[in-house]
Structure formats: C-alpha cells, structure tokens
Amino acid sequence: xxxxxxxxxxxxxxxxxxxxxxxxxxxxxxxxxxxxxxxxxxxxxxxxxxxxxxxxxxxxxxxxxxxxxxxxxxxxxxxxxxxxxxxx
Numbered sequence: 001x002x003x004x005x006x007x008x009x010x011x012x013x014x015x016x017x018x019x020x021x022x023x024x025x026x027x028x029x030x031x032x033x034x035x036x037x038x039x040x041x042x043x044x045x046x047x048x049x050x051x052x053x054x055x056x057x058x059x060x061x062x063x064x065x066x067x068x069x070x071x072x073x074x075x076x077x078x079x080x081x082x083x084x085x086x087x088x
Contacts, residue, residue, distance in 0.1 A: 022078025
C-alpha cells in the first residue's frame with residue numbers, strides 16, 4: 001500500500017535540519033559559556049572573573065541576561081526559518 005503525501009521528503013529533511021542547527025547553535029553557546037568558566041575565555045570567563053570573584057552582582061546578572069537574550073534570539077530565528085520552510 002502506498003500512501004500519497006503532498007510533502008516532499010527533501011523539504012521535510014530541510015526543516016528538520018534547520019531545527020537541528022538551531023539546537024546545535026544553542027548548545028555551542030552554552031558550551032562556550034561553560035568553557036569560559038573553566039578558563040577558556042569568553043562570556044563565561046567574564047561572568048566568573050568580574051561577577052563572581054569580585055562580588056559584582058550586576059556584572060554577573062548582566063552576563064546571564066545576555067546569554068538568555070542570545071539563546072532566545074537564536075531559538076526564535078531558527079524556528080522562524082524552519083516555519084517558513086515548512087509548507088503545511
């Protein structure tokens with residue numbers, strides 16, 4: 001039995017690939033922040049060195065808020081592109 005579908009397989013694969021790239025970008029951002037905590041530099045290093053070690057709570061909260069905003073921008077952009085590619 002053959003089931004007809006109005007969606008093509010490459011289109012679905014493209015949408016799923018876009019969603020996977022979105023998750024990958026968010027994971028890279030989180031891993032880079034963790035790498036900064038252990039000495040790799042970047043925004044995690046900024047949060048630990050200036051916010052935590054020097055007791056500057058405003059710096060630490062600002063870097064955490066910046067990370068949250070970056071994750072939301074990446075997630076919203078990736079989902080918007082995937083939604084445009086999906087023709088359901």
